[in-house]
Amino acid sequence: MLKFLLQGLTRPPLTEAPPAPEDAELAALAARLQAAARRRLGRSLSIREVDAGSCNACELEIHALNNAYYDVERFGLRFVASPRHADVLLVTGPVTNNMRQALERTYNATPNPKWVVAVGDCAIDGGCFAGSAVVEGGVSKIIPVDIHIPGCPPPPLETLKGLLTLLEQM
Amino acid sequence: MPALHDIIREGRLIAGHRPWPRAMVSARQWQLAAAEAADGRLTLSGLWGDAGVVHMALLDEESGAAAVLSLECPEGRFPSVGRLHPPAIRLERALRDIHGLEPVDCPDPRPWIDHGAGAPYPFLTAEGDSLHQIAVGPVHAGIIEPGHFRFTANGETVVRLEERLGYVHRGIEKLMRGAMLEQGAKLAERVSGDSTVAYALAFARAVEAALELEPPPRALYIRGLMAELERLANHLGDIGAICNDASFAMMHAHCGILRERVLRAADGCFGHRLMRDCIRPGGVVKDIDGAGLALLEALVKDIRSYFPALVKLYDNTASLQDRTVTTGILKPALARQYGAGGYVGRASGRAFDVRRNIAYPPYDELEFDVPSLSDGDVNARVWIRIREVEQSLSLIEQMMARLPAGPVITTLPRCAGEGMSLVEGFRGDVLIWLRLGDDGRIARCHLRDPSWFQWPLLEAVIEGNIVADFPLCNKSFNCSYAGHDL
Ligand code: SF4
Numbered sequence: 001m002l003k004f005l006l007q008g009l010t011r012p013p014l015t016e017a018p019p020a021p022e023d024a025e026l027a028a029l030a031a032r033l034q035a036a037a038r039r040r041l042g043r044s045l046s047i048r049e050v051d052a053g054s055c056n057a058c059e060l061e062i063h064a065l066n067n068a069y070y071d072v073e074r075f076g077l078r079f080v081a082s083p084r085h086a087d088v089l090l091v092t093g094p095v096t097n098n099m100r101q102a103l104e105r106t107y108n109a110t111p112n113p114k115w116v117v118a119v120g121d122c123a124i125d126g127g128c129f130a131g132s133a134v135v136e137g138g139v140s141k142i143i144p145v146d147i148h149i150p151g152c153p154p155p156p157l158e159t160l161k162g163l164l165t166l167l168e169q170m
Numbered sequence: 171m172p173a174l175h176d177i178i179r180e181g182r183l184i185a186g187h188r189p190w191p192r193a194m195v196s197a198r199q200w201q202l203a204a205a206e207a208a209d210g211r212l213t214l215s216g217l218w219g220d221a222g223v224v225h226m227a228l229l230d231e232e233s234g235a236a237a238v239l240s241l242e243c244p245e246g247r248f249p250s251v252g253r254l255h256p257p258a259i260r261l262e263r264a265l266r267d268i269h270g271l272e273p274v275d276c277p278d279p280r281p282w283i284d285h286g287a288g289a290p291y292p293f294l295t296a297e298g299d300s301l302h303q304i305a306v307g308p309v310h311a312g313i314i315e316p317g318h319f320r321f322t323a324n325g326e327t328v329v330r331l332e333e334r335l336g337y338v339h340r341g342i343e344k345l346m347r348g349a350m351l352e353q354g355a356k357l358a359e360r361v362s363g364d365s366t367v368a369y370a371l372a373f374a375r376a377v378e379a380a381l382e383l384e385p386p387p388r389a390l391y392i393r394g395l396m397a398e399l400e401r402l403a404n405h406l407g408d409i410g411a412i413c414n415d416a417s418f419a420m421m422h423a424h425c426g427i428l429r430e431r432v433l434r435a436a437d438g439c440f441g442h443r444l445m446r447d448c449i450r451p452g453g454v455v456k457d458i459d460g461a462g463l464a465l466l467e468a469l470v471k472d473i474r475s476y477f478p479a480l481v482k483l484y485d486n487t488a489s490l491q492d493r494t495v496t497t498g499i500l501k502p503a504l505a506r507q508y509g510a511g512g513y514v515g516r517a518s519g520r521a522f523d524v525r526r527n528i529a530y531p532p533y534d535e536l537e538f539d540v541p542s543l544s545d546g547d548v549n550a551r552v553w554i555r556i557r558e559v560e561q562s563l564s565l566i567e568q569m570m571a572r573l574p575a576g577p578v579i580t581t582l583p584r585c586a587g588e589g590m591s592l593v594e595g596f597r598g599d600v601l602i603w604l605r606l607g608d609d610g611r612i613a614r615c616h617l618r619d620p621s622w623f624q625w626p627l628l629e630a631v632i633e634g635n636i637v638a639d640f641p642l643c644n645k646s647f648n649c650s651y652a653g654h655d656l
Contacts, residue, residue, distance in 0.1 A: 001483055001487060005420075051316050053338045053339075054363070055362060055652045056364055056650065059313050059314065059315065061443070064430060064433070066426070067427060079312075079313060081312070096339055096340055099316060099337050128356055129340045129341070132341035134344075
């Protein structure tokens with residue numbers, strides 16, 4: 001374990017690795033995001049993720065935002081465990097009938113001011129599952145949505161960009 | 171072995187079902203087969219509804235034989251399999267909800283997938299002194315899928331856990347009805363996103379079985395590469411996540427880096443991090459070029475040099491071992507009874523892997539081990555996954571070395587047929603059964619996630635453990651909510 005700790009201290013962070021085009025983009029985004037988050041929310045934005053019928057791939061890519069490559073916590077973006085601590089709800093999935101009530105309750109439990117980000121094609125309009133009798137067909141049918149992030153699933157960088165756009169609109 | 175064979179022979183064989191036989195059987199034979207499964211001579215692999223018919227897929231693990239039995243239910247009723255063989259109970263409850271067919275004498279009359287209009291769900295009770303209930307979900311604390319867990323605990327110790335699932339039911343089987351193959355493949359890939367490749371592959375293989383078609387050799391190898399990349403990504407991510415649930419965040423951080431590198435390599439090779447829209451019936455629609463192969467080679471080298479130190483770290487950290495060893499033990503007998511697939515089964519002595527037991531190309535030409543252990547605890551499940559990472563790396567190297575040249579897709583004839591496939595995803599065996607109409611559309615498609623036979627075991631595994639160990643046990647199973655709920 002000591003070896004890993006030492007390496008962690010001596011090696012440069014992955015996010016500052018030689019700038020492949022994508023990493024450069026990430027760095028630029030990071031700077032903008034941090035500035036925007038600071039201006040509008042002090043130092044942080046708390047995000048509560050809600051799966052409202054996703055295939056779980058959107059969750060996997062949202063998870064990736066926390067890995068060492070994207071590490072969104074450094075911009076003050078934090079995933080929190082309760083809607084009561086959240087500023088933003090990140091909602092995925094076409095909203096199944098069986099999740100409708102839970103989504104409404106989560107939204108109601110989130111204090112104002114709050115924003116909703118619909119992540120993924122099926123959160124926009126049902127995507128692949130549009131037309132099914134057991135889905136509502138998009139997050140905005142149930143709760144007001146501030147911004148949509150398309151993709152199936154949106155890669156982490158796209159979600160990051162979406163959050164930035166939201167911050168700049170706030 | 172003769173058991174399955176005999177039951178099939180007594181029934182009326184249906185022509186055009188491939189690659190395994192399907193037979194219409196009588197109610198008596200149906201129950202006989204259920205009794206065989208209950209006695210452990212056959213493994214129940216699926217149970218699903220059709221128009222006025224129920225189907226049951228059975229495996230004979232020793233010989234690698236499989237078959238589908240079908241029973242007509244003119245009055246919308248059929249004799250319950252779950253009455254004799256508990257692993258069928260949830261399948262029957264789902265079947266009742268979705269197809270309206272009644273399993274007569276099914277021990278559990280409650281709905282499963284259909285949550286109705288908010289009617290309260292009667293949870294099972296537990297009796298004893300000083301018991302309290304803890305309700306968790308459907309919206310959980312982490313970035314995970316929705317489901318409800320109802321714990322009954324005595325102090326810290328879990329006396330009973332009951333799961334309630336179905337929250338992410340999207341009606342995929344109904345959407346499949348009448349869909350064109352392209353749409354069907356897209357839906358299959360979105361049953362459980364972490365198993366995108368496994369489902370795309372299972373769907374393609376079922377269609378190819380129905381149409382009696384073999385994709386070009388190069389396509390088979392590219393599919394194999396994708397399948398192993400998916401396994402690597404999931405295993406690496408989950409090994410870290412399990413440790414994270416034991417509050418050992420360092421493993422999580424390092425494994426997360428490796429997972430990200432696998433996804434980036436997949437993106438570089440096939441144009442999508444999760445390899446969506448790459449596999450289609452008839453072959454693959456994304457070929458791999460020299461640059462892609464170089465990426466994979468570098469990836470394998472990278473993981474080979476990075477991963478062993480992480481394994482050592484896992485093995486040598488006493489505080490972590492203290493959490494995973496002897497926690498959440500799944501008894502081998504239960505794993506066998508439920509036909510638990512993947513690392514859940516293999517950590518509890520059920521050394522079943524479709525790639526080996528019912529081998530499909532390219533695995534029939536490759537060398538690999540199917541690691542198995544019998545401890546059945548969280549630690550054993552972690553070790554199976556560690557070993558499988560090593561196997562997947564070796565498989566990727568073998569496939570790259572042998573990658574045949576040539577085309578990667580063939581055109582499909584438009585004709586009717588029935589096909590079934592079993593594919594080993596990272597989580598276990600995915601079963602897909604489908605019937606194609608004359609017009610080339612999907613008449614019926616059933617997709618059975620390995621989680622169906624793993625979720626019920628999680629309830630058994632947590633009994634007697636402390637509530638705080640539930641996340642650890644749950645993550646070590648990592649059942650799919652979406653795959654189960656369809
Ligand atoms: S948008 Fe795509 S990846 Fe996201 S939940 Fe829907 S189907 Fe899955």
